Amino acid sequence: MATLEIHDLHVSVDAEGGPREILRGVDLTVKQGETHAIMGPNGSGKSTLAYSLAGHPKYTVTGGTVTLDGEDVLAMSVDERARAGVFLAMQYPVEVPGVSVSNFLRTSATAIRGEAPKLRTWVKEVKEAMERLNIDPSFAERNVNEGFSGGEKKRHEILQLELLKPAIAILDETDSGLDVDALRVVSEGVNRVRESGQVGTLLITHYTRILRYIKPDHVHVFAAGRIAESGGPELADKLEEEGYEAYVKGGASE
């Protein structure tokens, strides 16, 4: 069973006047089949955690470990992490001019699965996944994320999640900028993947709204670069009532 273990993770970014520490000792274990919601105020370091796990070059790990089934994730390149089973659904997916969605999905699936999917079953697989997410078939011929609306970009991220079937899915503010209908479609996509029991999900969000659709097993409050409190789903209810004020005050250190 796949397990992602984050231990005492410290991460910095280059800023004016030298490196600035954003993550200050994160400890978290996500097992296949579990869903962890990470909630926190803006600037608490939630997205930094997501991008650090995926290996974005902007972030420098200054301490701690991240392992997937005992393998050192931090020693892997970005593409190696993806092939090992780490998937990041991005808050701001990147436009890639000149590369069609269909070409991109197939290249990616080939890389992740280690062999090119059989063309006939692949076409069907993509078509059905797109239908489930209410993605128009014409998207297959458009360039990756180019001219996509915010909602289209998020659905395209979840399409990849469904096709690539990672061991660990990190969803970085997938709910931001979505209207209620789009949020429901996207959440259903995430739930389909979760129901397989094969994925450990790290759901990063600012709002509790998405938790009405995607029920977490564990809720963690992120503040000032580390997990300030952990609990069950009831912790989300408390945040809904009280907001992040207690954590911002208590955890403020800058």
Add this chain to the structure above:
Amino acid sequence: MAETIPAGSTTDGVIQVGQPTDARVSAPASYDVADFPVPHGREEDWRFTPLERLRGLHDGTAVADGGVKVEVTAPEGVTVETVGRDDARLGKAGKPVDRVAAQAYSSFEKASVVSVPKETVLTEPVRIAVHGEGGTAFGHQVIEVGAFAEAVVVIDHTGDATVAANVEYLIGDGAKLTVVSVQDWDDTAVHAGQHTALVGRDATFKSVVVTFGGDLVRLHPRVVYGAPGGEAELYGVYFTDNGQHQEHRLFIDHDTPHCRSNVAYKGALQGAEAHAVWIGDVLIRAAAEGTDTYELNRNLVLTDGARVDSVPNLEIETGEIVGAGHASATGRFEDEQLFYLMARGIPADEARRLVVRGFFAELVQQIGIPDLEERLIAKIEAELEASVG
């Protein structure tokens, strides 16, 4: 994220899109080199070109010494001739428009004429192989396609040479000519020339210009229409590497009613001192009612230090047209794109190939000659290998 830069704007001195000026920027055209002053580099026509790398083609000091081998392979029915300067078929498509083209016209000794008789439909391309063997040469080529004939011609430039050579395409009424000009020179070659097409009534001209090699390549693809109903499609692909200067200066002269033109040039650049120049001049004269024209230039900058100058000019003297438009944009392959593709398991070198292949695919497909398409795709991959290491 790729940035899209609308025509007329400038970003940080690397990518420049010029303001439209008079599309007829050239000095008066002439067959005689003496009618053109030696350029000093500040003229509108010459301001992007490093004159010192022209090896004297522009100032009269270049001396022809042969060293360029031309071989023509033509299917049955095609006439291939070597003719003297006084042959009546020379110079019909149009006059040279700059000093180097005029120098070529004034200096060649023999010209080559390839003729496809009227109503002849070729099933195999005519192949003209121009191979440089280190010398300096002036040349002139005429390709004449009779009424209702159909032909594909490939002009393939390889090796090392200093060449100024013009090509004329005479396309008869109702004829169809596709020309692929490949500049696959060694990185030491210098090549300048004017390619002028005279498009007959209801005739179709398709040009694909592919520039990979050369230290300096400077081409003028030009189209004029002899009668109404003509159609011209001009496609271009260039891959400009470290230290190369590749310049394509197009001019479409809509002086005749009911003609169409469509231009699409795409280039990728990599390495320090890589410099691509694209000038797209379209002039719709008052008489050219019913004109339909569009031109597009796209550039993909793969590494820092490369420079693109993209200048679309559209000048319209009549409102009675079907359509006229232009677009120019330069994007960068950025770390964020690389990260996104890698985060989906795609290795870095493959990610780069994916982007560049996709960028060029639609234009390479326009060639329609499988062995040539494969060679160009392989060439693009090889260029990328060189950069990725």
